[in-house]
Each structure stands twice: as C-alpha cells, then as structure tokens.
Amino acid sequence: MADLQLDDVTKVFVEDDGNEITAVDEVSLAIDDGEFLVLVGPSGCGKSTTLRMVAGLETVSDGAIRLDGSVINDAKPAERDIAMVFQSYALYPHMTVRENMSFGLEESTSMPDEEITATVEDAATMLGIDDLLDRKPDDLSGGQQQRVALGRAIVRDPEVFLLDEPLSNLDAKLRAQMRTELQRLQEDLGVATIYVTHDQTEAMTMADKIAILNDGQLQQVGTPLECYHEPANLFVASFIGEPSMNFFDVSRDGETLVHDDFAYDLTPETASELGDHDELVLGIRPEDIELRSTQDDTHSYETFVDVVEPMGNENNVYLTFDADSTETFVATIDGLHHVEEGQSVIAHVPEDAIHIFDRASGTALRNRTLDTQTMPEPQL
Amino acid sequence: MDSLRNSIKRLNPLSASDSDFFESMPFWLPATALVLLFVYGAIGWNVIISFTGWSGLGQPDYTNFTLEMYRQMPSDPNFMASLRNTVALLVAFTGVSLVVGLGLALLVDRKIRFESTFRTIYLLPMALSFVVTAIFWSWMYASNGLIDTMLNGIGLGWLSQDWLGDPRFKLAAVIVALIWQFSGYCMIVYLAGLRSIPNDHYEAARIDGASTLKLYWRIIIPQLRSSTVGATVVLMVFALKAFDFIYVMFGTNPGRSADILAVTMYREAFSSSEWAYGAAIAVVLFALALTIIGPYAYTQYKRGAL
Structure with a gap:
C-alpha cells in the first residue's frame, strides 16, 4: 500500500498547427494510502487527462508524479503497480470473463497458473460474478460487465486504483447501487483510489476527498462537506450542489449589498470580512432560503412563485422578485409545504448562510458559518 | 383511381x-x-x-446421360496436376496475402505520416485488371527484366532464374504476382477491422502489462477474425478465377507446373472441343467455389447478416 503524490503536474498538447493547449495546469494533489479521491469537473476540464497521466497512458509535460516517494513519470503503465477501470470497461470481447480477469496476471506477473485461477475465482466470488466466469463479455449486462472490469482491476492487487467514470454507462438505479458497492469494496480493499467523474452526486457521496478541476486548473481539494459549505470560489460553489447555489451580482455600499431588486444589510463583522472589494456576488444555497408568510426581518423579501418542482421529499420553488420577471432563483422547501404558482411569499435569506465572492476573481471572501465551528465529526 | x-x-x-x-x-x-x-x-x-459426353463438332445428345467424364478425372494426369496447382495457389496465395496485408495494416495503423498516400499506393494494384498485371509481371520476370537486373545490381546475380520458363518457379512466380496485386486489398480489410477496435483495448492491455507483441497476438489479432474470414473468402474466389492472369502470361497451355482448373477447362472445351469434359471440370470448379462460399454464407445467415 502506498501514497500517491502529484506535484505541479502539467500536460500540454501540441496540435498539428503548432498550437499549444494546456489540458492540465500545475495540479498538485496527495492521495494517502487507502484514501478515496474523486476528481470532478465539467467535460474537458482535464480530469481524465490527469488520471491518464497517473496511469502512464499520457506523458507528463511538467511536474512529477510520485508513488511512495519515487518519481514514476517515465515508468511504463505496467511498471506502475496501478489498475484502471475504463468508462467503456474495455473488456476483451474474444475472451471469457475468466480470461479477461487473468490476462493482466499472466502478462505482468510470474504467478503460477493455479494461483492465477484461485485469485481470479476469489475476486469473482467477492463481486458475485463467479457463475459468469465462462461467459463472453457480449453475453453480459452492463452491470455485469462493470463488475468484470472491476474484477480485472482487483486481481492485480495494485497500489492505486484508477477509475475513469466507471458508472456513467449504467442506468440510474444500478448506478446508485454500484456507488454504494464500490465504496464498500474500496473500504474493504483499503487501496488508494482516484475516481474521475463529472457527476457531483457521485463525488459528494463516495469521496473521502474531492478535487475539483476546471479548465485544467485545480479549484479546491477538500472533504465533500468542506467543498459544499466552504467553496473556495464561485466555480466550486456553482458546481457542487444540486440545485446549484443562487448567485446575485451586488455592489457594496458601506454595510449594505445593493442588487437591482433588493438591498441586503450586513452586520459589521460580516462587512469587515470583505476587505476593500466592492463588486461582489452574493450566494445562497436553495435549502438555506426560508419561505415565510410575514415580513418580519430585514433579510426577508417579497417574492412571487414562478414554478414549483415537486420532488416528493422536497419542493424546488423558483421565485422572482417581480411578478413579470423571468429571472428566477430557487429555494428548496419541505415536500409537504404547499405553495401555488403565482402566489406571493416572503423569502428569508439568513445572514449566517450567505456566501460572498469577489466578482472579478471569483474568490470566496466569506463563506457561511456553521453551527459547530469545525466540520461535523462522525457520531457513533 | x-x-x-x-x-x-x-x-x-x-x-x-x-x-x-x-x-x-x-x-x-x-x-x-x-x-x-x-x-x-x-x-x-x-x-x-x-453428363452427355459431347465432344467434337456436332450437337450434344441429351438422351444418353453418363458419369464417364467424372470417372475419367482421377486418371487424367493433366486434371490432377491442375487440381493440385489450384489448391496450392489457393492456399499459398490466400495465406501469404493475408499475412502481408495484416502486416501492412498494422504498420499503416500506427498513425504514420502520409498514411493515406501509403494506403493508396498499396491499394492501387487492386484496381488494375489481371491482364495489365500479368503483362507487367511477365516483363519483370523476363530475362534481363527488372527482377534479374535488380539481383545483378546487388550482387546476387547467381540467384536469377528463368522465372517463367522453369517448371520449378512458374507457379510461384504467378502466386507472387497475385499476392502483390491483392495484399493491398487485405490491408484495407484489416485496417477497417483495426479501426473498429476501441483504443481502450490497447490501453487496457498496456496497463495489464502486455508487451507490444503479446498485445497484438492476444488482444488485437484475435479480434480481426471476421475481417480474416471475409478477406479469405474473397481471395479464394479470386484464386479460383485466376484464369485471365495465367492465360495472358502463358496462353492456353501453361504446362503442368502452372496449369490450374480454370485454364484446363478452357483448353478442354475450346481448344480440344471436349465440351462435356470441359463442362465437368467447370462443375468441379463450381463445387470448389461452393465449398468456400457455403460455410461463410451459412454462418453469416445464422448471425442475421444476410
């Protein structure tokens, strides 16, 4: 078991016409032994390229990748003691499940045949695919193929698992099931894992640590709750969370944030966190907005219900400040709390839940305060 | 309406x-x-x-049917020689063309420069008619032709032979020329097969620790099975029909060492006026073609491709 470290890793692709494209820009990350790191970001943000550099499928333009302290930039994929699960599973169609799973052991180790057979069968039993060993990949369902792909990685007993959007080809229900199963498997095996996805739900639910990438640059590394409650910048705030955070462009006037439709008074303590930044973005998570019937507070505003999306357990209510306006923001309320479209409601935006960002740089100047000053510890 | x-x-x-x-x-x-x-x-x-025994001038007699023509075949040394040559041509031409085509396809598939130029160059002979290739290669094989000149040029003059006259080399000379013409076709078929293998398979095999040789041998080439089958059928059918090639090179009587069934058939029917015997050889040729196409057509039908 080992820890993996990326130091200022950069990948520059040179196009045929000589144009240089920086796909990954000085990314530094550390994955401890047994840790589950999720690399998340929109399409084309460089997350897959980063993973492929760790796998040895792409060269590293600059920086260093260290496994257990030794640089592996130039090592061949086979020499890195890693195993990878591909988005397409990349199972060899002409081989049976058993052959698919033993291929890596046959090629990269000198393990005797009986031992390979035993290892493969153990892994297959663990994944519940022991009755499929003599089938070909084409005869398997998507979920079964997924398990075979995992099995192929597990038998290698690698130092690091690399998973490239492994669940994206499954239907929603199976995906949720495999998410839990993968997490349990990773905990049982205790192998450092890098998991690439564009799905922030996967990132939130599975990760010990999330690394958010955008345009090749690392935006934030932290636990899921840190990234959710204390986003480093506007991008992270908007990317993590569904429905995403509401943003309002505001200008600062003393201790008041002025928006076209409202003014938001700050306490002196909050205002002091903003430094000399004047052009700001006010952010509030949908679930932090409270809908009330009476206006009894300076942070309450009259709004109109535009659209209601009932989810069952909760309602997403799209609100406007003006009955005719199409600019909406969203509040998430309890599913049993009934609101009508067109109805006028009072939206309360509590000050301890607001985030304030510098508009030009996007940097978070002030994040919400949490009741417990530190991150919640797991309770037994 | x-x-x-x-x-x-x-x-x-x-x-x-x-x-x-x-x-x-x-x-x-x-x-x-x-x-x-x-x-x-x-x-x-x-x-x-x-089945009629029709020969010479005159009309076939459709009242008396006999298996005589087929009975004659095993004892006819000319027929047996051309059957042997046909099978040899079939096997050697098909086998070597596939191997050469696969080799070219693997090379061209490695994202080389001027890929499309190479592809065109290799495929071009396929577009020529057998007649053109035959004349072209008979010039190459002629004494003082290109091949002998080249051998002399690199100091291997002692290797030069009477390629088209010596019975030991005649059939081989034909096979080499045919391979030259058809390996480009095999390359295209294999290239299409290679392009349909996802890049992930190469990468997964590299991560699995396979060497380049093992990667191709165990992962890539086995996946080219349907390309191989398709190309084999086409090549074998062409090999059976290599008549025009040999006819242009040697005329109707290439001698036993280079005779193939198609030429024997033509000679029996149109030079010797042994119409029934020629027809019987044609039936054998047809049966050979059927045994090649039949299983292929059947498996394609089974897979729902027909």
Whole structure:
C-alpha cells in the first residue's frame, strides 16, 4: 500500500498547427494510502487527462508524479503497480470473463497458473460474478460487465486504483447501487483510489476527498462537506450542489449589498470580512432560503412563485422578485409545504448562510458559518 | 383511381400479401428472370452437358446421360496436376496475402505520416485488371527484366532464374504476382477491422502489462477474425478465377507446373472441343467455389447478416 503524490503536474498538447493547449495546469494533489479521491469537473476540464497521466497512458509535460516517494513519470503503465477501470470497461470481447480477469496476471506477473485461477475465482466470488466466469463479455449486462472490469482491476492487487467514470454507462438505479458497492469494496480493499467523474452526486457521496478541476486548473481539494459549505470560489460553489447555489451580482455600499431588486444589510463583522472589494456576488444555497408568510426581518423579501418542482421529499420553488420577471432563483422547501404558482411569499435569506465572492476573481471572501465551528465529526 | 383499385381488390379473392406480391412484380421480375436464365440457367445447362459426353463438332445428345467424364478425372494426369496447382495457389496465395496485408495494416495503423498516400499506393494494384498485371509481371520476370537486373545490381546475380520458363518457379512466380496485386486489398480489410477496435483495448492491455507483441497476438489479432474470414473468402474466389492472369502470361497451355482448373477447362472445351469434359471440370470448379462460399454464407445467415 502506498501514497500517491502529484506535484505541479502539467500536460500540454501540441496540435498539428503548432498550437499549444494546456489540458492540465500545475495540479498538485496527495492521495494517502487507502484514501478515496474523486476528481470532478465539467467535460474537458482535464480530469481524465490527469488520471491518464497517473496511469502512464499520457506523458507528463511538467511536474512529477510520485508513488511512495519515487518519481514514476517515465515508468511504463505496467511498471506502475496501478489498475484502471475504463468508462467503456474495455473488456476483451474474444475472451471469457475468466480470461479477461487473468490476462493482466499472466502478462505482468510470474504467478503460477493455479494461483492465477484461485485469485481470479476469489475476486469473482467477492463481486458475485463467479457463475459468469465462462461467459463472453457480449453475453453480459452492463452491470455485469462493470463488475468484470472491476474484477480485472482487483486481481492485480495494485497500489492505486484508477477509475475513469466507471458508472456513467449504467442506468440510474444500478448506478446508485454500484456507488454504494464500490465504496464498500474500496473500504474493504483499503487501496488508494482516484475516481474521475463529472457527476457531483457521485463525488459528494463516495469521496473521502474531492478535487475539483476546471479548465485544467485545480479549484479546491477538500472533504465533500468542506467543498459544499466552504467553496473556495464561485466555480466550486456553482458546481457542487444540486440545485446549484443562487448567485446575485451586488455592489457594496458601506454595510449594505445593493442588487437591482433588493438591498441586503450586513452586520459589521460580516462587512469587515470583505476587505476593500466592492463588486461582489452574493450566494445562497436553495435549502438555506426560508419561505415565510410575514415580513418580519430585514433579510426577508417579497417574492412571487414562478414554478414549483415537486420532488416528493422536497419542493424546488423558483421565485422572482417581480411578478413579470423571468429571472428566477430557487429555494428548496419541505415536500409537504404547499405553495401555488403565482402566489406571493416572503423569502428569508439568513445572514449566517450567505456566501460572498469577489466578482472579478471569483474568490470566496466569506463563506457561511456553521453551527459547530469545525466540520461535523462522525457520531457513533 | 383509388375507388377503381378498391373495387379490383374486392373482386380479387387473394389476400393482401398475395396482392403485394403481384403488385411488386414489375420491380423484381425482370431482373430475377434474367438472373435465373443467364446465371442459374447456364449453370444448370453446363451440368447437363457434363453428363452427355459431347465432344467434337456436332450437337450434344441429351438422351444418353453418363458419369464417364467424372470417372475419367482421377486418371487424367493433366486434371490432377491442375487440381493440385489450384489448391496450392489457393492456399499459398490466400495465406501469404493475408499475412502481408495484416502486416501492412498494422504498420499503416500506427498513425504514420502520409498514411493515406501509403494506403493508396498499396491499394492501387487492386484496381488494375489481371491482364495489365500479368503483362507487367511477365516483363519483370523476363530475362534481363527488372527482377534479374535488380539481383545483378546487388550482387546476387547467381540467384536469377528463368522465372517463367522453369517448371520449378512458374507457379510461384504467378502466386507472387497475385499476392502483390491483392495484399493491398487485405490491408484495407484489416485496417477497417483495426479501426473498429476501441483504443481502450490497447490501453487496457498496456496497463495489464502486455508487451507490444503479446498485445497484438492476444488482444488485437484475435479480434480481426471476421475481417480474416471475409478477406479469405474473397481471395479464394479470386484464386479460383485466376484464369485471365495465367492465360495472358502463358496462353492456353501453361504446362503442368502452372496449369490450374480454370485454364484446363478452357483448353478442354475450346481448344480440344471436349465440351462435356470441359463442362465437368467447370462443375468441379463450381463445387470448389461452393465449398468456400457455403460455410461463410451459412454462418453469416445464422448471425442475421444476410
């Protein structure tokens, strides 16, 4: 078991016409032994390229990748003691499940045949695919193929698992099931894992640590709750969370944030966190907005219900400040709390839940305060 | 118009599918009739002639049928030699063309520069007719032709031979020329097969620790099975039909060492006027072609590809 470290890793692709494209820009990350790191970001943000550099499928333009302290930039994929699960599973169609799973052991180790057979069968039993060993990949369902792909990685007993959007080809229900199963498997095996996805739900639910990438640059590394409650910048705030955070462009006037439709008074303590930044973005998570019937507070505003999306357990209510306006923001309320479209409601935006960002740089100047000053510890 | 058709339909006791059959007739009947008459009709007539013993001037006698022609074959040294040559040509030409084509495809697939230029160069011989290739290669093989000149040029002059005269080299010379013409075709078929293998398989195999050799041997080439089968069928059929090539190079009598069934058939029928014997050889040739195509067509049908 080992820890993996990326130091200022950069990948520059040179196009045929000589144009240089920086796909990954000085990314530094550390994955401890047994840790589950999720690399998340929109399409084309460089997350897959980063993973492929760790796998040895792409060269590293600059920086260093260290496994257990030794640089592996130039090592061949086979020499890195890693195993990878591909988005397409990349199972060899002409081989049976058993052959698919033993291929890596046959090629990269000198393990005797009986031992390979035993290892493969153990892994297959663990994944519940022991009755499929003599089938070909084409005869398997998507979920079964997924398990075979995992099995192929597990038998290698690698130092690091690399998973490239492994669940994206499954239907929603199976995906949720495999998410839990993968997490349990990773905990049982205790192998450092890098998991690439564009799905922030996967990132939130599975990760010990999330690394958010955008345009090749690392935006934030932290636990899921840190990234959710204390986003480093506007991008992270908007990317993590569904429905995403509401943003309002505001200008600062003393201790008041002025928006076209409202003014938001700050306490002196909050205002002091903003430094000399004047052009700001006010952010509030949908679930932090409270809908009330009476206006009894300076942070309450009259709004109109535009659209209601009932989810069952909760309602997403799209609100406007003006009955005719199409600019909406969203509040998430309890599913049993009934609101009508067109109805006028009072939206309360509590000050301890607001985030304030510098508009030009996007940097978070002030994040919400949490009741417990530190991150919640797991309770037994 | 519609009411007219409806009243016809009412009068017509046939079911809807039967009426579809008749209504669509003008579209498929002419072509089907022509194919039936000129392809299957001709094959059938040829089979009948092979049972008649027709030879020389005069008309075939359709009243007396005999298997005599087929009985003669095993004891005819010319027939046996050309059967042997046909099989040798079939196997050697097909095998080597596939190997050369696969090799070229693997090289061209490695994202080389000027890929499309190479592809065109390799495929070009395929576009030439057998007649052109045959004349071209008979110049190459001639004494003081390109091959001998080249051998002399690199100091291997002692290797030069009478390629087209020596019975030991005749058939080999033909096979080499045919391989030159068809390996480009194999390359294209394999290239298409290679392009359909996802890049992930190469990468997964590299992560699995396979060397380049093992990668191709265990992962890539086994996945080219359907390309191989398809190309093999086409090549074998071409090999059976290599008549024009040998005819242009050697005329109707290439000698036993380079005789193939197609040439023997032509010679028996049109030079010796042994019409029935020629027809019988044609039937053997047809049977050979069927044994090659049959299993392929059957498996394709099973897979629902036909």
